[in-house]
Amino acid sequence: MKIDCLPISEEIKRIIKNNGFSSLFPPQIESMKVGVLEGKNLVLASPTASGKTLVAELCILKKIIEKGGTAVYLTPLKALASEKYFDLKKYAGLKGIEGKIKIAISTGDYDSSDEWLGKYNIIVCTNEKVDSLLRHEARWIQNLKVIVVDEAHLLIDPERGPTLEIALTKLKILNPKAQILLLSATIQNAEEIAEWIDASHVTMDWRPVPLKEGVYYDCKIDFKDNSSKRIDEKYVDPILDISMDAICKGGQVLVFTETRKSAVVNGKKFATTIASILPKREKLALSIISKQILSSGEKTKLSEELASQIKRGASFHHAGLPIQHRRIIEKSFKEGKIKILAATPTLALGVNLPARLVLISSYERYVPGYGRYPISVLEYKQFSGRAGRPKYDDIGESILIAKSDREKNDLFENYVNANSEKIESKLAIEKVLRPHVLSLVASKFIDSIEELFNFFSKTFYAHQYDSNIIRPKIEKILRFLCEEDMIEIFENFIDATKFGQRVSELYIDPLSAVIIRNALFDRARKLTDLSFLHLISHTPDVTPKLYTRIKEEKELNIFAESHIDEFMIELPDQIIEFENYHFSYSEFLSELKSACVLIDWINERSEDEILKKHNVEPGDLLRLVQTSEWLLYAMHELAKLYRQQNLLKKLSELRIRVKNGIKSELLSLIQLEGVGRMRARSLFNSGYKNINELKNAKISSLATIPLIGIATARNIKEQIGGAIDESELKMIKEENVSSENEQRLITEYKE
């Protein structure tokens, strides 16, 4: 089917054709046939890179242009949301009946209704963000014309699936006429999900680049289509032998590893081997990327290892890396510069990174604290689906590695020839259900117990099983919320208290809120930074808990004893049960470790020192910092609610310190835009201790301070309103010209 034949405006056709598309892919044709452009709901289950996004884009544009209103596009990750946002931007400015189409993205700040979003027509959000917007009763969310759920198989995720399921059920109830599109590459039971949302379903195996799935054993790969391929035993290491075979033929390789450590070790191995075969021009481009890694963010032994691998054409990728490094790796791999990437399974959930060859080096997954277990078929399909780069490869290959003939047969049976698991609702997990029950009451979505059960009868869980099964769990949660003063039940009516209302808006687990509230009243004898940082680490919102080694446990024990009167909770001496929360001494030590990491962070220890001392990698540190900052904000808000005025200043300062990783003395300087912990420290050490002292400083003196430079100096002066004299301006202009030249040279060098 030609793009020209579609019943959409000429302007949309022009943009799509400008993108190089002339006709539709088969799953797109099937979607048109079931009436998706006429507004029919759809579950589209088709492989990676089969063009699901275009189907959603066409539906959104047609509706919004012809009928006006708003569409939301939901994704599970912030990185995916920004990828989609930049993709959709090409349609901004198209004319609709309500004026020009405007596109927005919203992924942060969970304590806001973001009414400004109401002015936009297409809004890209993460699932969690839309859930928080629903709690804040954002008005525009009740006037949706199209709802797109990308990567809809997330419904099966025990931690995050229920949030998506609840948000989608609410959106459906609020917008009964909105068109709903669910997209995924791995849905086995599309029909069942389609019944739930009254949709058609299209399930297709078509891929733009065919996929050959196989298993390697004893120098030979056997494929599902009965073909086979011999692999030379050049390196006596199957992973290297298979990868180098593909790289020498011009392909790129993605290797999924079980642990972060094996990703790093494999990356190193690949780097050593590939370096010798790379042409000089490619090495130059790689050395620029390697320098980019070293100059962005703090230097750690991890970033040095990464830079050294990238220089030689290989890389590793895992959640311990800082976000900016992960983005550089992804971009360089997409551009074909990095030839081989050893990644942990988290990559399969992230941005789209296709490769000629996907090697699944281990079909087991290691989760700290839980041990090893075999990956699901759904995960295997997500991994293998990455093979085959549209526009670059004629075919994609995905290979598992067996160590015996028997294992080879098992892998064929359990993965290659197996169907992925059915998507099953995970709504019945009490921990995840608790905040949702509160949010339904607090946002006045329901106001009686009957309506509450009625709501749950409309979920996917109820469609799949029977809502009566979760009834006792909901009743137990209601009792807990009542006892903790978050809701009030009067006969059949149900309402949230001020506490419950605020907890729901703050987007924290009700149990975290109870822990924080109780600590506000039952104070420690001595209140220090440790008191607050340990308390928030104790809440169930800080997950996963940090792993502690035996040697560390001894030190933590001694530390705990010497700070015994600073803790805001009663410490366990053996396993105790707190409501439905089991709390043991080893958990306490793990929480204490989080608090110690945060204390080192706000005492300006470098990321590398934290990595060496606590074995906490920068990516994990960032997650801990972000969650802790949010919980300190929540604690501040609860202290306000309970009129604990004397804690407010302390808490808001501690929050800024945690956010930036600074000592109190940098609180003034950190307010400046473009000044982070390192620059603030540099200014402070050079004698500028606060913003006032910077007012009289000359640009030229500021510019010579380490890490500042002329551009930042000017930026600082502009912010604080200090005078800039003419001769200094001239100097700035010269600097600008030279930095533009530098930029141009780098671009030329890259090309």
Ligand SMILES: Nc1ncnc2c1ncn2[C@@H]1O[C@H](COP(=O)(O)OP(=O)(O)OP(=O)(O)O)[C@@H](O)[C@H]1O
């Ligand atoms: N009709 C078409 N003609 C040519 N290229 C297309 C067409 N439709 C989509 N594409 C291109 O195919 C690629 C994959 O499309 P898309 O990202 O929508 O895949 P997907 O099905 O969402 O895959 P995933 O499950 O990985 O998210 C994109 O680069 C897209 O621009």
Ligand SMILES: [Mg+2]
């Ligand atoms: Mg997609």
